[in-house]
Amino acid sequence: MSKVLIVAEHAAGALNLSTAKSLSCARALGDAEVDILVQAADAAPVAAAAAVLAGVRRVLTVERPENLEPLAALYAPQVAALAAGYTHVLGPSTTFGKDLMPHVAALLGVSQISDVMAVEGPYRFRRPVYAGNAVVTVEAPAGRVVVATVRTASFQPADGGGAAVIEPLELRVEFPTHTRFVSRSAANSDRPDLQTAARVVAGGRALASAGNFQLLYGLADALGAAVGASRAAVDAGYVPNDLQVGQTGKIIAPELYIALGISGAIQHLTGIKDARTIVAINKDSEAPIFEVADFGLVGDLFQIVPELERLIRLGHSGGDSHG
Numbered sequence: 397m398s399k400v401l402i403v404a405e406h407a408a409g410a411l412n413l414s415t416a417k418s419l420s421c422a423r424a425l426g427d428a429e430v431d432i433l434v435q436a437a438d439a440a441p442v443a444a445a446a447a448v449l450a451g452v453r454r455v456l457t458v459e460r461p462e463n464l465e466p467l468a469a470l471y472a473p474q475v476a477a478l479a480a481g482y483t484h485v486l487g488p489s490t491t492f493g494k495d496l497m498p499h500v501a502a503l504l505g506v507s508q509i510s511d512v513m514a515v516e517g518p519y520r521f522r523r524p525v526y527a528g529n530a531v532v533t534v535e536a537p538a539g540r541v542v543v544a545t546v547r548t549a550s551f552q553p554a555d556g557g558g559a560a561v562i563e564p565l566e567l568r569v570e571f572p573t574h575t576r577f578v579s580r581s582a583a584n585s586d587r588p589d590l591q592t593a594a595r596v597v598a599g600g601r602a603l604a605s606a607g608n609f610q611l612l613y614g615l616a617d618a619l620g621a622a623v624g625a626s627r628a629a630v631d632a633g634y635v636p637n638d639l640q641v642g643q644t645g646k647i648i649a650p651e652l653y654i655a656l657g658i659s660g661a662i663q664h665l666t667g668i669k670d671a672r673t674i675v676a677i678n679k680d681s682e683a684p685i686f687e688v689a690d691f692g693l694v695g696d697l698f699q700i701v702p703e704l705e706r707l708i709r710l711g712h713s714g715g716d717s718h719g
């Protein structure tokens with residue numbers, strides 16, 4: 397039987413959906429006992445959210461002031477200290493997990509398996525390579541702990557309805573002195589989180605300025621969508637790089653992805669290949685994005701987007717007036 401430890405991702409007291417998706421990956425291992433580890437300064441709200449996920453045996457909490465910020469250098473020794481009792485240690489393939497899990501693997505002296513997209517057996521996994529253009533099956537040596545990141549776009553979140561035991565732990569670990577928290581700078585936004593949003597509106601180089609991106613924000617707000625961007629838009633400084641979608645940005649799987657003035661380079665498509673419905677607006681009818689789009693509109697986004705936003709808002713208000 398596999399014994400799996402999942403490292404919970406959370407922020408501001410809320411459990412990130414990536415944890416429920418990692419749980420689905422763990423359950424795909426078959427006969428598995430799954431524990432979730434919550435490292436936090438105040439673990440209670442996150443632990444409560446993790447405990448109701450279906451199929452979790454225990455939620456282990458490690459509460460200490462050092463865990464206020466998710467510093468990989470400080471989280472990793474705690475995860476490694478717990479790993480001895482497990483066959484697998486999983487984290488999400490998000491910015492959090494991509495930072496943390498290699499530290500954990502290094503401390504345990506094993507190679508990490510990155511971006512697990514399917515489980516073929518307790519030690520056999522499928523993962524994408526070459527920007528998602530090929531999929532390989534990899535096998536980890538049995539008898540050694542498997543440290544892996546889970547490609548969250550490939551798994552549905554596990555359901556609720558569980559009632560796991562919550563167990564506080566005290567860990568004796570030595571923290572490295574080379575890393576300490578200095579400050580956090582993050583864009584404050586009320587918009588949905590790009591990585592887990594059901595709808596995403598993304599813009600490319602065609603937006604041509606940070607100011608023009610306001611057009612996208614209006615449409616995104618009308619749709620209740622997150623905002624994303626191509627690397628060209630990020631490199632040009634129109635938006636911060638945490639909005640980048642693609643091979644070197646975020647891999648997302650929204651229900652709806654609207655690409656505005658994005659050509660559809662392979663590195664961008666890697667980030668959206670699991671989107672349920674792709675809508676592309678581009679003035680070039682030959683743009684490669686149309687090859688993957690479910691719906692395409694050839695035209696100038698500067699004309700189409702305001703009209704689209706107007707129609708959506710009209711639809712909302714029409715819906716409201718009819719109760």
Ligand SMILES: Cc1cc2nc3c(=O)[nH]c(=O)nc-3n(C[C@H](O)[C@H](O)[C@H](O)COP(=O)(O)OP(=O)(O)OC[C@H]3O[C@@H](n4cnc5c(N)ncnc54)[C@H](O)[C@@H]3O)c2cc1C
Pocket residue numbers: 599600601602625626627628629640641642643644645646656657658659660661662663664667677678679680683695696697698
């Ligand atoms: C190793 C590596 C990693 C990379 N990782 C990523 C990644 O993670 N994410 C990513 O996005 N890219 C990535 N790239 C870059 C990628 O190759 C492309 O350069 C980038 O995606 C292009 O961005 P774009 O589509 O916005 O710009 P362009 O390719 O310049 O496309 C702009 C599009 O806008 C259209 N357009 C122009 N004006 C209008 C208008 N008024 N109305 C409507 N349409 C208009 C044009 O027809 C064109 O199709 C990576 C590249 C490398 C080499």
